Amino acid sequence: MTNLPNDPRLALMLLSSMVEPGDADLDDLVEETGPIEAVKRLWEGDVAERLRRLTSAMVACTFDPADRAAQIAAATEACGARVLVPGDPDWPEQLRDLLLVCDADEPHVRPPRCLWVRGRHDLAALCSRSVAIVGSRAATEYGQHLADDLAADLTEAGWTVVSGGAFGIDRAAHLGAMARGGATVSVLASGVELPYPKANGPMFDLIVERGLLVSEWPPGSSAMKHRFLTRNRVIAALSAGTVVIEAANRSGARNTARHAAELGRVLMFTPGPVTSSLSAGAHQLAREPWEARLVTRAEEVIEDLTGIGGPLATPPPPQRRPFDRLTEIESRLVEALPRGYVVEAARLAAAAGVPTETAAETLEHLRRSGWVDRIDDRWRLARGGAA
Amino acid sequence: MTNLPNDPRLALMLLSSMVEPGDADLDDLVEETGPIEAVKRLWEGDVAERLRRLTSAMVACTFDPADRAAQIAAATEACGARVLVPGDPDWPEQLRDLLLVCDADEPHVRPPRCLWVRGRHDLAALCSRSVAIVGSRAATEYGQHLADDLAADLTEAGWTVVSGGAFGIDRAAHLGAMARGGATVSVLASGVELPYPKANGPMFDLIVERGLLVSEWPPGSSAMKHRFLTRNRVIAALSAGTVVIEAANRSGARNTARHAAELGRVLMFTPGPVTSSLSAGAHQLAREPWEARLVTRAEEVIEDLTGIGGPLATPPPPQRRPFDRLTEIESRLVEALPRGYVVEAARLAAAAGVPTETAAETLEHLRRSGWVDRIDDRWRLARGGAA
Numbered sequence: 001m002t003n004l005p006n007d008p009r010l011a012l013m014l015l016s017s018m019v020e021p022g023d024a025d026l027d028d029l030v031e032e033t034g035p036i037e038a039v040k041r042l043w044e045g046d047v048a049e050r051l052r053r054l055t056s057a058m059v060a061c062t063f064d065p066a067d068r069a070a071q072i073a074a075a076t077e078a079c080g081a082r083v084l085v086p087g088d089p090d091w092p093e094q095l096r097d098l099l100l101v102c103d104a105d106e107p108h109v110r111p112p113r114c115l116w117v118r119g120r121h122d123l124a125a126l127c128s129r130s131v132a133i134v135g136s137r138a139a140t141e142y143g144q145h146l147a148d149d150l151a152a153d154l155t156e157a158g159w160t161v162v163s164g165g166a167f168g169i170d171r172a173a174h175l176g177a178m179a180r181g182g183a184t185v186s187v188l189a190s191g192v193e194l195p196y197p198k199a200n201g202p203m204f205d206l207i208v209e210r211g212l213l214v215s216e217w218p219p220g221s222s223a224m225k226h227r228f229l230t231r232n233r234v235i236a237a238l239s240a241g242t243v244v245i246e247a248a249n250r251s252g253a254r255n256t257a258r259h260a261a262e263l264g265r266v267l268m269f270t271p272g273p274v275t276s277s278l279s280a281g282a283h284q285l286a287r288e289p290w291e292a293r294l295v296t297r298a299e300e301v302i303e304d305l306t307g308i309g310g311p312l313a314t315p316p317p318p319q320r321r322p323f324d325r326l327t328e329i330e331s332r333l334v335e336a337l338p339r340g341y342v343v344e345a346a347r348l349a350a351a352a353g354v355p356t357e358t359a360a361e362t363l364e365h366l367r368r369s370g371w372v373d374r375i376d377d378r379w380r381l382a383r384g385g386a387a
Numbered sequence: 388m389t390n391l392p393n394d395p396r397l398a399l400m401l402l403s404s405m406v407e408p409g410d411a412d413l414d415d416l417v418e419e420t421g422p423i424e425a426v427k428r429l430w431e432g433d434v435a436e437r438l439r440r441l442t443s444a445m446v447a448c449t450f451d452p453a454d455r456a457a458q459i460a461a462a463t464e465a466c467g468a469r470v471l472v473p474g475d476p477d478w479p480e481q482l483r484d485l486l487l488v489c490d491a492d493e494p495h496v497r498p499p500r501c502l503w504v505r506g507r508h509d510l511a512a513l514c515s516r517s518v519a520i521v522g523s524r525a526a527t528e529y530g531q532h533l534a535d536d537l538a539a540d541l542t543e544a545g546w547t548v549v550s551g552g553a554f555g556i557d558r559a560a561h562l563g564a565m566a567r568g569g570a571t572v573s574v575l576a577s578g579v580e581l582p583y584p585k586a587n588g589p590m591f592d593l594i595v596e597r598g599l600l601v602s603e604w605p606p607g608s609s610a611m612k613h614r615f616l617t618r619n620r621v622i623a624a625l626s627a628g629t630v631v632i633e634a635a636n637r638s639g640a641r642n643t644a645r646h647a648a649e650l651g652r653v654l655m656f657t658p659g660p661v662t663s664s665l666s667a668g669a670h671q672l673a674r675e676p677w678e679a680r681l682v683t684r685a686e687e688v689i690e691d692l693t694g695i696g697g698p699l700a701t702p703p704p705p706q707r708r709p710f711d712r713l714t715e716i717e718s719r720l721v722e723a724l725p726r727g728y729v730v731e732a733a734r735l736a737a738a739a740g741v742p743t744e745t746a747a748e749t750l751e752h753l754r755r756s757g758w759v760d761r762i763d764d765r766w767r768l769a770r771g772g773a774a
Contacts, residue, residue, distance in 0.1 A: 146661055271658030271670055274533055274683040283658055286673070286681040294673040294681065296661040 002043045004036055005069040009085050011035035012114040013076070013218060014069040018042070018058050021216040021230055022102070022110040025051045030113070039065050075219040079193035080208070081118045086111070090122040095237050100341050101262045109233050109259070112216045118192045119212035121183050126212060127238045130160035130185065131305060132260070134235065134253040135169025135245035136278050143169055143246035143278060146270050148176035150243065153298030155182030159305075162187065162239045164231070165195050165204060165213075169245050169253070174203055174211075183211040187235045189227035191215060196223035232256040241266030241305045243295060247281035254281055261290035262378075264340025266304050268295045289375045326371075329354050329362050334371055334381070342380040389430045391423055392456040396472050398422035399501040400463070400605060401456040405429070405445050408603040408617055409489070409497040412438045417500070426452050462606040466580035467595070468505045473498070477509040482624050487728050488649045496620050496646070499603045505579040506599035508570050513599060514625045517547035517572065518692060519647070521622065521640040522556025522632035523665050530556055530633035530665060533657050535563035537630065540685030542569030546692075549574065549626045551618070552582050552591060552600075556632050556640070561590055561598075570598040574622045576614035578602060583610035619643040628653030628692045630682060634668035641668055648677035649765075651727025653691050655682045676762045713758075716741055716749050721758055721768070729765045 005011045012035045019026045025048060030038045041047050042055050043065055062068045076083060084091050095111045102109035117123055131154055133147055151161045151173040161177040162185040163170040170186075177184045184207055190196045192213045195204040207213055216234065217227065232252055236242055236259035244267075247253035261267045269292050272279030285292035295301050326334065329352075336352035337343060343351075349359035363379055366372045373382045392398045399422045406413045412435060417425045428434050429442050430452055449455045463470060471478050482498045489496035504510055518541055520534055538548045538560040548564040549572040550557040557573075564571045571594055577583045579600045582591040594600055603621065604614065619639055623629055623646035631654075634640035648654045656679050659666030672679035682688045713721065716739075723739035724730060730738075736746035750766055753759045760769045 142660060142662070270661055271666070271681070273529060273660055274657055275529070279658070280683065283681055283683050287687065294658070294670055296667065296670050300674065 002040060003064045003066040004040055004043075005066045006036075008035045009083060009114070010066075010069040010073060011039045012085050013072045013083055014039060014065060015042075016113055016216065017068075017072055017218045017221075018055050019051070020227075021112050022233075023054075024102075024110060027110050027113065072218050075193070076116060079118065079191075079219055081116045081192045081213075081219065083114050083116055084123060085114045090124045091115075092124045092127045092238055094127070095234070097263050097341075098233060098237050100338055101259075101343065111237070112234060114216070116192045116215045116218060117212050118208050119183075119210075121212050123185070123212055123214065126160045126183055126185055127162065129158060130162050130239045131301060132162045132235045132239040132242040132256065133169065133173035133245065134163060134232075134242060134256045135247055135282075136251055136253060137166045137168040137170075138248075138278070139168035139172070139246045140272075140276065140278060142272060142276075143270075144172035147172035147245050148179075150245070150270070150298055150301065151176035151182070151184075152180045154301060155180045157298060157302055159302070160185060160211075162235055164188070164228075164235065164252075165197070165200055167197065167200065171200060171203060174207060178206055178210055181210075185212045185214060185238065187231055187238070188213060188215040188223070189217070189231040190223035191217055191219040191221040193219040194222075228252055229255055233259045236260040236265060237263055239265065241268060241301070243301060244269040244282050244285060244292070246270075246272060246276075246278040247285075248278055249281045249284065251281055254285070257285055257290070257292070261292070262342040264338075267292040268301060268304055269293075270295060289373065327362075329358060330366055330371075333359060333362055333366065337372065337379065337381050339381050342375050342378045344378050348379060389427060390451045390453040391427055391430075392453045393423075395422045396470060396501070397453075397456040397460060398426050399472050400459045400470055401426060401452060402429075403500055403603065404455075404459055404605045404608075405442050406438070407614075408499050409620075410438075410441075411489075411497060414497050414500065459605050462580070463503060466505065466578075466606055468503045468579045468600075468606065470501050470503055471510060472501045477511045478502075479511045479514045479625055481514070482621070484650050484728075485620055485624050487725055488646075488730065498624070499621060501603070503579045503602045503605060504599050505595050506570075506597075508599050510572070510599055510601065513547045513570055513572055514549065516545060517549050517626045518688060519549045519622045519626040519629040519643065520556065520560035520632060521550060521619075521629060521643045522634055522669075523638055523640060524553045524555040524557075525635075525665070526555035526559070526633045527659075527663065527665060529659060529663075530657075531559035534559035534632050535566075537632070537657070537685055537688065538563035538569070538571075539567045541688060542567045544685060544689055546689070547572060547598075549622055551575070551615075551622065551639075552584070552587055554584065554587065558587060558590060561594060565593055565597055568597075572599045572601060572625065574618055574625070575600060575602040575610070576604070576618040577610035578604055578606040578608040580606040581609075615639055616642055620646045623647040623652060624650055626652060628655060628688070630688060631656040631669050631672060631679070633657075633659060633663075633665040635665055636668045636671065638668055641672070644672055644677070644679070648679070649729040651725075654679040655688060655691055656680075657682060676760065714749075716745060717753055717758075720746060720749055720753065724759065724766065724768050726768050729762050729767045731765050735766060 098111040147169045155177040163173045165186045174184045186207050188195050192215045232255045236256050242260035244253050244257050269282040269285045293304050332352040349356045372379050485498040534556045542564040550560045552573045561571045573594050575582050579602045619642050623643050629647035631640050631644050656669040656672045680691050719739040736743045759766050
């Protein structure tokens, strides 16, 4: 008989050490059975083939899962961290929004299972009025100067700056905010005891003292390339909006930007010289269907975030063909589309209870009559939204 | 008996030498009586008090209006210029669009009465596929480099560059386009025989050789401050779109931009460093209700102008509350609003045959139900337009 962790939190910590965040199979299992039972099933091999393969090595070499979970808890405590799970009072509820945008192509967009945090603050409270500042590691002096200034002024105005932990824009944003006494949130792609990159150590020490280090991975996890991409969705989801400052064309910052836009968060960018390849990625955001807003200073960021004189203060959306004139299937699809989100057709079809092919065809009709917009292979309510 | 010019064109030239372009009183008189009769009435003092005051000095010292018109014609010929009037085959018909946006506050937005041109080209043909590039006289190296590049690439792609004649952006745009063999159009605020500023003389000589100098003022007219503002509407109206490159906050380029937007032309701007006050005016355009498009190279300008993959290729506008459910007065106001134009309430009321106060109130209703947008004190069809 396997020795199971006796606490759902411990079980989630153990599971997080075994399967990468956002694994739909594991998350579905946890949702179905609860985390303790999920651990039991894994150790009994009573799970789908894919999950068994993913976890078999760990299961084979771990005789006592409860003990293993206790070790993770000890490592967590040793570095002065704690673990938050959904339902905790300081769990940021806005992370749930990720549920609405994840789809079959991007399972890793699912909400985090648990978060390791280091620092004294309440994560939910800090992020209740937060803005992400992201951009290139190889930022120019200009970009770093902007990030520093913007972060400082946003801090002064009572906004929490959320970012990663990289050199360049991330670093400038943290330092700018902390220089004005701000508590910043650094979301990592490694364990919170050894934030990456090491050379940013003094900055991370300062963040632990004044803000929060956050990670989905247990202590001992190292930063891997795919983990940065996974991490980006958390930066976007935690914040009311994301400002992109200098991003090369295929950069992580643009990945974060896409998450922000899909989540219905306010997406902003700062302009720069056309001749700078680092600004090109930011400029490109203005010409994509995301409708990123150009911002040049903190007042404009706040205006866009709060809608004072900004887009939220503009006239109400136009009325369209009255909702009650839509066909049954049309109205189910429109109702299934949450305002501000960009959703895959298959996911939408499932939510609306409509066959996938019918959905595809009907969405095309709805697009032509102005109800929805298509963005790549996804759909969102057209500007102005539904009735 | 006064000796009148025997040709409407001569009469218009004479009138242009007496009253500034866009004078609503004179233009209304000319429309009512024709230009020759208008001259007659001026010399007989048979006009409204204001027009009489404006013209009395000239009338008093000009015994023979026909002779005076002939002198202007001679001066025109002497500098190798010719005069175009509405109806001429090379008169750019798009100038008529100005009729739709002029209003009581801005009488000078009316279309030109006649145009002096120097150069071999057909103005209408040149401008049938043209784009205005405008910006600061005190442009940075960066801005001039951008203007030069953009003008060159647009020329290469078969677009005519329209601009003023100032140092900075205007000059860089002309030279960039001409360096690739392009015929550019320089719209002046002085007579075409002495383009301002003098120090740009060699450039103007090149434009006469390869493109066109254009002015609403007869030879001998000097560039005055208010004439630049009057001139700007012509630059905007001639072109399918206007690109603003570096503009200080209260600059002429921003004035041209506003005309372009009000005329329903595509308004674009190039970004630059946030730290540059010259780029600030351009950036501001992105945050104004004009929905200026960020462009960084010629392909993007062309995309926006032609709608290939650009805004014109986006889904058709949403449908709203069906037109037939509007009240009589509402539908008259909506019908009177031409798509893409921004019109003053009083003007709209007149066009719709609705009392001004009723119009103001009804427009507010229409705004709330998403039919129209308010921009400052003017109105336009909301994005998506009417049914």
